[in-house]
Amino acid sequence: MWPLATGSTLSCLLICLYCTSSQAVLHNETAVSQTYESVHLSEAARKSKDGKGSLEDVLHWAIENSDPEQLKQQAETVGREDVGLTARQQEVQQLIRDMQAAPTEIDLIKDTIDVLTNSSAPPEEMLMALEALQSLVEPIDNANDLHTLRGLHPIVRLLSHDSPSLQAAAAFVLGTAASNNNKFQEQLMQLHPESISLLLQVTSSSSAQTSKKGLYALAALLRNNADARALFYSNQGVQHLISLLKAPNQTEQVSLKVLNLVTDLSQLDLGKKVTAKDRQKLLAAVHPHACHETSSNREEALMAVRGILECSDTEAQQIAHNSGASTALQSMKQSLKSHLNSICLVESYHVEDVQCKRDLLHLCNDIESMPCLSSKATSSQEQRATQHEDL
Numbered sequence: 206m207w208p209l210a211t212g213s214t215l216s217c218l219l220i221c222l223y224c225t226s227s228q229a230v231l232h233n234e235t236a237v238s239q240t241y242e243s244v245h246l247s248e249a250a251r252k253s254k255d256g257k258g259s260l261e262d263v264l265h266w267a268i269e270n271s272d273p274e275q276l277k278q279q280a281e282t283v284g285r286e287d288v289g290l291t292a293r294q295q296e297v298q299q300l301i302r303d304m305q306a307a308p309t310e311i312d313l314i315k316d317t318i319d320v321l322t323n324s325s326a327p328p329e330e331m332l333m334a335l336e337a338l339q340s341l342v343e344p345i346d347n348a349n350d351l352h353t354l355r356g357l358h359p360i361v362r363l364l365s366h367d368s369p370s371l372q373a374a375a376a377f378v379l380g381t382a383a384s385n386n387n388k389f390q391e392q393l394m395q396l397h398p399e400s401i402s403l404l405l406q407v408t409s410s411s412s413a414q415t416s417k418k419g420l421y422a423l424a425a426l427l428r429n430n431a432d433a434r435a436l437f438y439s440n441q442g443v444q445h446l447i448s449l450l451k452a453p454n455q456t457e458q459v460s461l462k463v464l465n466l467v468t469d470l471s472q473l474d475l476g477k478k479v480t481a482k483d484r485q486k487l488l489a490a491v492h493p494h495a496c497h498e499t500s501s502n503r504e505e506a507l508m509a510v511r512g513i514l515e516c517s518d519t520e521a522q523q524i525a526h527n528s529g530a531s532t533a534l535q536s537m538k539q540s541l542k543s544h545l546n547s548i549c550l551v552e553s554y555h556v557e558d559v560q561c562k563r564d565l566l567h568l569c570n571d572i573e574s575m576p577c578l579s580s581k582a583t584s585s586q587e588q589r590a591t592q593h594e595d596l
Contacts, residue, residue, distance in 0.1 A: 314341050314354055321359040328368050335374035339381050348382035348389045357396060364403040372407050373415040380422030390430040401436040405445050413456045420462040428469055438478045443487055450490040457501055460494060464505040467491060471512030481520045488513045489528040496537045507568040514577055521577035534569055541566040
């Protein structure tokens with residue numbers, strides 16, 4: 206015998222039993238039994254509503270017309286769903302606990318700094334710490350926290366380490382932190398102005414990889430910080446770039462970074478901070494990279510040539526002539542024209558090669574037509590020279 210229930214529990218049970226019994230009704234074999242059961246249900250419901258019966262009448266009817274086996278299956282299904290839901294809830298709660306227990310980026314930065322400040326840490330462990338730190342300081346806020354967390358000093362100190370790998374890794378961290386980050390650049394220049402001279406030493410490394418990382422960090426600091434550029438010029442930075450460009454067996458990757466840095470400086474204050482004599486020497490070191498036919502940096506070299514001449518203004522023509530750039534560019538133009546003309550007679554050629562030659566020729570023409578190299582600029586310069594002689 207089914208136990209009777211009252212109140213809200215009874216209502217819920219009625220709903221469940223009624224749904225089950227409704228499914229049984231739909232599967233009845235005859236319409237007569239459907240009608241009979243519907244009449245009894247309606248009668249029981251009516252009596253309950255009129256106060257002559259009770260909910261128990263409906264309950265009894267539902268029990269009599271339900272399938273106990275089906276009710277059991279439904280109860281088991283609901284139970285399995287509850288178990289599955291509980292398991293998922295536990296998984297989510299565990300995930301939340303794991304996330305709360307995981308170290309933050311600041312915690313990881315502190316851990317790397319602990320390694321860098323540990324005098325007994327092996328170089329391999331310090332290298333791993335620097336590599337991890339490089340990715341951690343990519344966000345600007347993390348980079349600006351380096352000083353607060355006392356991590357700036359050990360990184361700068363490693364620029365003078367005996368290991369080229371550690372030098373490169375330390376320079377990479379500084380370059381990443383300084384990239385488009387004025388606050389970090391100001392902190393570094395205020396607290397460690399020696400970092401510019403140390404980075405210049407790193408760029409002179411016999412390891413091309415180390416030299417590249419040093420140039421990367423140097424460029425990140427110089428592009429947006431006047432104090433850093435002042436230190437660069439006072440530490441013979443331009444002469445250092447000239448040495449890198451003229452070094453025998455210099456890799457094209459290192460030369461490329463130097464050429465790009467020269468172009469950047471020419472658009473900033475190279476013309477004001479560097480004497481005409483040094484700009485002439487710099488131009489003499491740059492233009493061979495444009496004229497060398499096997500160089501992959503010809504376009505970047507021409508950009509650097511144009512930048513040096515533009516920032517030289519009225520001295521441009523004299524610098525171009527004395528450095529040999531004028532003659533070299535004329536020879537380069539003739540070679541490019543000859544090459545392009547010969548290509549027209551060849552049935553098969555590389556389109557990319559033709560386009561590259563055309564771009565180089567266009568750059569040469571742009572340089573040749575620069576106002577600072579025009580005849581008007583020449584006559585103005587000669588006039589000033591004459592006036593100086595008269596005085």
